[in-house]
Amino acid sequence: MTRAEENYIKTIFHLGGATSQLISTNAIAEEMETKPSSVTDMAKRLADKELVNYVKYQGVSLTVKGVKTALAIIRKHRLWEVFLVKKLDFTWDEVHEVAEQLEHIKSEKLIDQLDALLDFPKYDPHGDPIPSKTGEFKERDKQLLSELPVHAKGVCVGVKDTSSAFLRFLDKNKIALGHTITILDKEDFDDSLRIQIDGRELQISNQIATNLYVKKE
Numbered sequence: 001m002t003r004a005e006e007n008y009i010k011t012i013f014h015l016g017g018a019t020s021q022l023i024s025t026n027a028i029a030e031e032m033e034t035k036p037s038s039v040t041d042m043a044k045r046l047a048d049k050e051l052v053n054y055v056k057y058q059g060v061s062l063t064v065k066g067v068k069t070a071l072a073i074i075r076k077h078r079l080w081e082v083f084l085v086k087k088l089d090f091t092w093d094e095v096h097e098v099a100e101q102l103e104h105i106k107s108e109k110l111i112d113q114l115d116a117l118l119d120f121p122k123y124d125p126h127g128d129p130i131p132s133k134t135g136e137f138k139e140r141d142k143q144l145l146s147e148l149p150v151h152a153k154g155v156c157v158g159v160k161d162t163s164s165a166f167l168r169f170l171d172k173n174k175i176a177l178g179h180t181i182t183i184l185d186k187e188d189f190d191d192s193l194r195i196q197i198d199g200r201e202l203q204i205s206n207q208i209a210t211n212l213y214v215k216k217e
Contacts, residue, residue, distance in 0.1 A: 013070035022059035071135040077103040078124035093167035127158025146209035154214030161211040
């Protein structure tokens with residue numbers, strides 16, 4: 001597979017998961033910042049390789065082979081992110097773009113040994129699950145911070161937005177995975193939150209709260 005084909009497979013998985021739900025070419029084009037006509041051409045190519053089901057004017061879904069391929073790519077990406085943070089002292093806002101390049105390495109032996117070197121991690125630095133070699137993974141029990149009621153408490157277990165700007169904001173405000181967050185108050189006007197985290201009080205916007213995953217205590 002080419003790098004472009006792998007990127008399409010991964011994008012389709014992120015949009016639709018392992019379901020048979022058809023993802024529109026427009027949705028894929030928007031996600032990949034390309035033209036719908038280019039998506040259609042790629043969809044036909046991937047269908048020829050039995051990686052997707054393509055229905056004209058309706059969209060695409062991954063085949064069983066396509067899902068397996070997507071999970072293998074995602075596994076490599078997330079393992080490389082763990083390696084970059086744990087072994088090379090990258091920060092969590094630096095790893096995504098580098099892992100985007102490393103995920104296309106073909107050597108299965110390299111990835112298996114990387115997994116073993118890292119002691120078979122279950123989650124990447126952003127809290128996302130890492131598929132096993134056989135494609136198995138378990139999603140964390142989580143919900144968005146914005147969904148918690150006032151006075152509820154939860155442990156931060158992941159981020160929805162993995163952009164460098166958002167992760168730098170979290171670092172600046174000392175919000176990290178594993179921290180316990182308590183909802184002290186919620187503004188009716190804009191749904192912004194006053195929270196307590198690590199002994200500190202902080203006011204955050206609804207946009208921030210809808211991009212933080214917590215496990216309710």
